[in-house]
Amino acid sequence: MKKKITVIGGGTGTFVVLSGLKKLSSIDLGVVVAMTDSGGSTGKLRDQLGVLPPGDLRQCLVALSDAPILWRKLFLYRFENGDLKGHNFGNIFIAALEKICQSYDQVVETAAYVLQTEGEVIPVTLQRLHLVAEFESGKKITGEGLIDENVNETSRIKRVYLQPSGKANPKAIERIINSDFIIIGPGDLYTSIIPVLLVEGISQAILQTKAKIIYILNLMTKAGQTTEYTASDHLIDLEKYLKRKIDIILVNNGSISKKIIDTYRRHRETVVIDDLGEKDGYQIIREDLVDNREIEKNQVDIVYRSILRHDGGKLARVLEKIFYDQISQDLIQTRP
């Protein structure tokens, strides 16, 4: 029986994890996708056409695509001029499908068909909702896009919630409950990961599942959102919304070049300090998880923040070992 692995998220980090895990043949891979993005092309399509946010969904569908490279390139293609300037073709494709399909399931199925996507891609909710962040200063920001752009914030986020509160897609609940492992991160804590956990029914499903929860810690802090956060800070905030304890934490111990660190520093972002030690009750795995290759253009949306990424292949190798160890343990336990 294949282990059921469910990734939670939606941004570039999720793209990397999925791209890595896709190559493992012995797992049943799926992803529960955040549906609160409101920035860029996605935000415009939401506002102008009244569609659900297509961006994160598109990235996950492409990450798990087995189609020829042309199709993946097409779905990641961004127009550079005219009326379509800044819009991503994949987003337009999904938006047009939503306009003519009977259901959002049909939208996902149709996009998955043309991309030959292997694995289950599940929007966490099919309701139109926005993320709201309340800061300790009392400031309140509505919209994931605006929260993402609020990089000069000095106050910490006090809490985030959804407006209106959304009900989870039953498929997401079912998948989480029946998973063997749930993988959270890497990704922006407050705008890629917690928005999934906030959807009504998700944290209950996470409480209910027998799955082990693996958290892949971010490499860098995110200005205005996790400014100066250490590893422990990430963990505390995440578990607050997760409403249960994480089991396994993957921490990078590979070196990051000074040049990259300097680039991030100019944006007030720094390496996440590993202050976890040998924290009780957690399995902490420290490995070199950094991607040192040149970033291929068109493979993901390139912004400065993406110049440093986890290596999908390295992540997959570490994760595969975790899955394998579990299978061994299962075998020992079921031995008469």
Added chain:
Amino acid sequence: MKKKITVIGGGTGTFVVLSGLKKLSSIDLGVVVAMTDSGGSTGKLRDQLGVLPPGDLRQCLVALSDAPILWRKLFLYRFENGDLKGHNFGNIFIAALEKICQSYDQVVETAAYVLQTEGEVIPVTLQRLHLVAEFESGKKITGEGLIDENVNETSRIKRVYLQPSGKANPKAIERIINSDFIIIGPGDLYTSIIPVLLVEGISQAILQTKAKIIYILNLMTKAGQTTEYTASDHLIDLEKYLKRKIDIILVNNGSISKKIIDTYRRHRETVVIDDLGEKDGYQIIREDLVDNREIEKNQVDIVYRSILRHDGGKLARVLEKIFYDQISQDLIQTRP
């Protein structure tokens, strides 16, 4: 051996003919598509992105599509709001493909693959060019879109030409030379049909081919382009650019409702008068060819001019008989 049938054109008329002929299983069907459109969504994409005009190509690919209705609907879907307002999804799809494909052949193949298009769809040229019309008044208009919109013109078109003069796609030449029948029309004489004939190499191929040429006469005149044209006027202008004689003319003799005639009259367009009699050297077939059904939304772009159309099924039945008669004649001739 299947008869090789090649349709020439690109507008709604071509869509109807192709949709009808598609149902005949015993023919090898293809279309040579006009590449001079510069109006609407197509025109904007040309101007803003520097792509070849996708509109006529898209309509032909959809007409010959065997894909589930969803795909055909998707390719004909027109956005109604925001940045994408007025743009047709199929046009955006073809434009994005052109941006990432190695060749335009690959663009057509990829779109044909997803639409499961049966039959050869050939852009008449792969060069970027515009149609220019010179009127008897001395007025000159550049751009098919503008010529189309020039509905208040009282002067006749003196000549049309391409700027720059374009070379034909070798596939178009090959297909025309090897065809058994070439079907021209229905469609706007000066903005859908003659633009194909103007491309360098096409009229030479038509002179060279053994194919019989069938002309499907338009039902109505087109204001500013064929104002008050009779059937003979259409024939004279067409043969001038075709540089050879037409063999068979299909003329509608089915009745057109007064309500529809009145609608067209408000736009100074009238029923094309059949003044052909029993014209020497032509086989003239008069049949009821009018579509009396309700027009299904989304099936083609609906403008007032499309409320009256040829019936694809009726056309196909008449054409099938012509093809069959030819097969019988061939058999008689090859009998020892």
